[in-house]
Amino acid sequence: xxxxxxxxxxxxxxxxxxxxxxxxxxxxxxxxxxxxxxxxxxxxxxxxxxxxxxxxxxxxxxxxxxxxxxxxxxxxxxxxxxxxxxxxxxxxxxxxxxxxxxxxxxxxxxxxxxxxxxxxxxxxxxxxxxxxxxxxxxxxxxxxxxxxxxxxxxxxxxxxxxxxxxxxxxxxxxxxxxxxxxxxxxxxxxxxxxxxxxxxxxxxxxxxxxxxxxxxxxxxxxxxxxxxxxxxxxxxxxxxxxxxxxxxxxxxxxxxxxxxxxxxxxxxxxxxxxxxxxxxxxxxxxxxxxxxxxxxxxxxxxxxxxxxxxxxxxxxxxxxxxxxxxxxxxxxxxxxxxxxxx
Amino acid sequence: xxxxxxxxxxxxxxxxxxxxxxxxxxxxxxxxxxxxxxxxxxxxxxxxxxxxxxxxxxxxxxxxxxxxxxxxxxxxxxxxxxxxxxxxxxxxxxxxxxxxxxxxxxxxxxxxxxxxxxxxxxxxxxxxxxxxxxxxxxxxxxxxxxxxxxxxxxxxxxxxxxxxxxxxxxxxxxxxxxxxxxxxxxxxxxxxxxxxxxxxxxxxxxxxxxxxxxxxxxxxxxxxxxxxxxxxxxxxxxxxxxxxxxxxxxxxxxxxxxxxxxxxxxxxxxxxxxxxxxxxxxxxxxxxxxxxxxxxxxxxxxxxxxxxxxxxxxxxxxxxxxx
Numbered sequence: 001x002x003x004x005x006x007x008x009x010x011x012x013x014x015x016x017x018x019x020x021x022x023x024x025x026x027x028x029x030x031x032x033x034x035x036x037x038x039x040x041x042x043x044x045x046x047x048x049x050x051x052x053x054x055x056x057x058x059x060x061x062x063x064x065x066x067x068x069x070x071x072x073x074x075x076x077x078x079x080x081x082x083x084x085x086x087x088x089x090x091x092x093x094x095x096x097x098x099x100x101x102x103x104x105x106x107x108x109x110x111x112x113x114x115x116x117x118x119x120x121x122x123x124x125x126x127x128x129x130x131x132x133x134x135x136x137x138x139x140x141x142x143x144x145x146x147x148x149x150x151x152x153x154x155x156x157x158x159x160x161x162x163x164x165x166x167x168x169x170x171x172x173x174x175x176x177x178x179x180x181x182x183x184x185x186x187x188x189x190x191x192x193x194x195x196x197x198x199x200x201x202x203x204x205x206x207x208x209x210x211x212x213x214x215x216x217x218x219x220x221x222x223x224x225x226x227x228x229x230x231x232x233x234x235x236x237x238x239x240x241x242x243x244x245x246x247x248x249x250x251x252x253x254x255x256x257x258x259x260x261x262x263x264x265x266x267x268x269x270x271x272x273x274x275x276x277x278x279x280x281x282x283x284x285x286x287x288x289x290x291x292x293x294x295x296x297x298x299x300x301x302x303x304x305x306x307x308x309x310x311x312x313x314x315x316x317x318x319x320x321x322x323x324x325x326x327x328x329x330x331x332x333x334x335x336x337x338x339x340x341x342x
Numbered sequence: 343x344x345x346x347x348x349x350x351x352x353x354x355x356x357x358x359x360x361x362x363x364x365x366x367x368x369x370x371x372x373x374x375x376x377x378x379x380x381x382x383x384x385x386x387x388x389x390x391x392x393x394x395x396x397x398x399x400x401x402x403x404x405x406x407x408x409x410x411x412x413x414x415x416x417x418x419x420x421x422x423x424x425x426x427x428x429x430x431x432x433x434x435x436x437x438x439x440x441x442x443x444x445x446x447x448x449x450x451x452x453x454x455x456x457x458x459x460x461x462x463x464x465x466x467x468x469x470x471x472x473x474x475x476x477x478x479x480x481x482x483x484x485x486x487x488x489x490x491x492x493x494x495x496x497x498x499x500x501x502x503x504x505x506x507x508x509x510x511x512x513x514x515x516x517x518x519x520x521x522x523x524x525x526x527x528x529x530x531x532x533x534x535x536x537x538x539x540x541x542x543x544x545x546x547x548x549x550x551x552x553x554x555x556x557x558x559x560x561x562x563x564x565x566x567x568x569x570x571x572x573x574x575x576x577x578x579x580x581x582x583x584x585x586x587x588x589x590x591x592x593x594x595x596x597x598x599x600x601x602x603x604x605x606x607x608x609x610x611x612x613x614x615x616x617x618x619x620x621x622x623x624x625x626x627x628x629x630x631x632x633x634x635x636x637x638x639x640x641x642x643x644x645x646x647x648x649x650x651x652x653x654x655x656x657x658x659x660x661x662x663x664x665x
């Protein structure tokens with residue numbers, strides 16, 4: 001931080017000396033890093049925000065949730081973003097205090113590659129079994145029973161998981177643990193878990209790597225962000241929710257899932273198995289983290305402005321970008337909480 | 343003439359004269375500079391090893407040598423072992439060396455032993471060296487989108503008909519050892535080909551003429567005379583190629599399947615040390631980072647051993663050639 005402000009002083013000094021532009025001194029630069037899952041929408045927001053607000057520059061680096069938290073705790077950034085929120089002990093290590101704000105929400109889908117099979121139904125007794133390596137064939141009786149009228153091939157299932165540590169895996173395994181005791185006592189929840197060793201279990205790096213692998217492998221299934229699956233036109237499975245209904249991923253299912261969650265004081269809420277007839281079972285918020293106290297009031301003000309912009313203007317483009325807009329009551333809660341950034 | 347030269351020397355106008363103080367200064371400072379750079383490089387290496395080693399200490403003291411023989415990698419249970427990665431690194435590198443080495447040396451023979459007009463040789467040589475300029479991630483993407491669909495029918499055929507051979511015992515699910523090895527061998531091909539070509543070009547023309555003079559055919563000359571004479575250089579090329587294969591990261595991370603598994607099957611997913619490091623570092627916690635540093639030390643050690651072994655063999659074959 002010190003280094004940075006020193007650099008800023010030098011840079012500003014140089015600018016003033018060279019161009020005699022006192023206006024340059026009022027430019028506020030905000031740097032953030034973290035989650036790659038919301039990065040496409042964040043970068044769009046920040047670009048538009050910068051255009052609408054002269055004198056504020058926002059830079060965001062999609063390094064991954066864990067790297068973002070580390071940067072945030074080392075004070076090398078002004079804000080960070082994470083899909084796995086922040087642990088209590090991590091929050092306790094930040095002297096200025098931490099304000100977490102959910103900014104958008106997304107869905108995780110099971111995308112698959114089966115010739116001619118559209119809108120596959122996967123019961124909640126089945127898909128944890130696939131990811132545990134227990135259900136190995138596409139024409140397994142349990143899958144056939146849930147898909148009347150669909151001819152499923154006698155083909156082995158290739159399961160694609162994430163090779164790198166990721167918030168997507170965290171949310172996905174949290175859901176699997178919530179619905180399957182076998183999964184909970186086996187791999188468990190985490191940003192990386194110990195997937196069973198099978199010849200038909202492959203791993204690929206990042207959301208795009210998993211997407212590409214599913215697309216190139218007949219008989220593959222894997223978990224990716226909704227936006228990625230939609231962009232690459234992969235088939236997505238309808239999943240059985242808590243009430244026993246099969247729900248396809250998309251805006252309605254996601255919004256229904258979010259509607260059932262109550263946001264607590266610290267703004268961290270998980271939906272491992274949302275209730276509601278229309279809820280898609282795998283939806284999650286994603287957070288930005290701010291310090292409660294900033295050295296420069298201009299910076300704090302710019303950050304508050306940025307949050308409000310994301311809430312008011314940003315949510316409008318969320319659906320188009322493949323994310324779920326925040327429900328109205330959440331928007332108001334976040335707006336109120338953003339006042340804590342000082 | 344002689345008189346003139348002598349007198350010239352006295353007036354120090356000739357080519358040979360004692361060095362001036364500027365020359366001496368230049369010479370000394372050049373020496374100092376090169377010496378500094380050499381030591382700086384060595385110190386830099388020492389510093390890197392020290393840094394990695396120090397960060398690895400917590401992991402080394404926790405997991406000890408069991409780390410090298412355990413096969414579990416479970417971040418949540420704090421259980422770490424890299425035997426599958428060590429196996430995958432060596433297995434993929436050896437296979438790639440076998441393939442890339444064979445083709446690399448063949449290319450070097452083809453391009454240096456007067457099979458083609460000189461101009462065409464130069465063009466082909468440059469094109470092959472261009473392979474080295476392709477970024478690793480492009481190789482990875484090419485592997486996923488082009489190579490895997492291309493080899494899938496072959497792999498399925500081999501698995502269906504020759505599944506009893508351990509190398510073909512599983513069916514190819516996409517990313518796996520085989521596509522990774524193919525891409526890896528293409529990546530080390532330019533290194534092997536270029537250095538082997540230099541080794542062949544370094545042989546004096548007389549050697550070949552002498553072989554022909556003794557009545558050898560062209561193939562006898564190449565296989566019995568040229569190849570053994572160039573063997574030191576070719577071996578150096580193979581060692582360098584192997585080193586590159588060991589450390590190759592991104593293309594492998596995308597193609598190898600990243601599964602913690604030890605399998606002889608070419609179509610099974612595997613993992614390598616470099617891919618493990620690259621994929622897990624960005625999100626690693628404190629302990630995991632230390633464990634990864636430990637794995638990095640192991641990779642460094644493997645590379646070092648390979649280089650030492652390579653150097654030893656080269657020096658031995660070199661002395662053997664002189665006899």
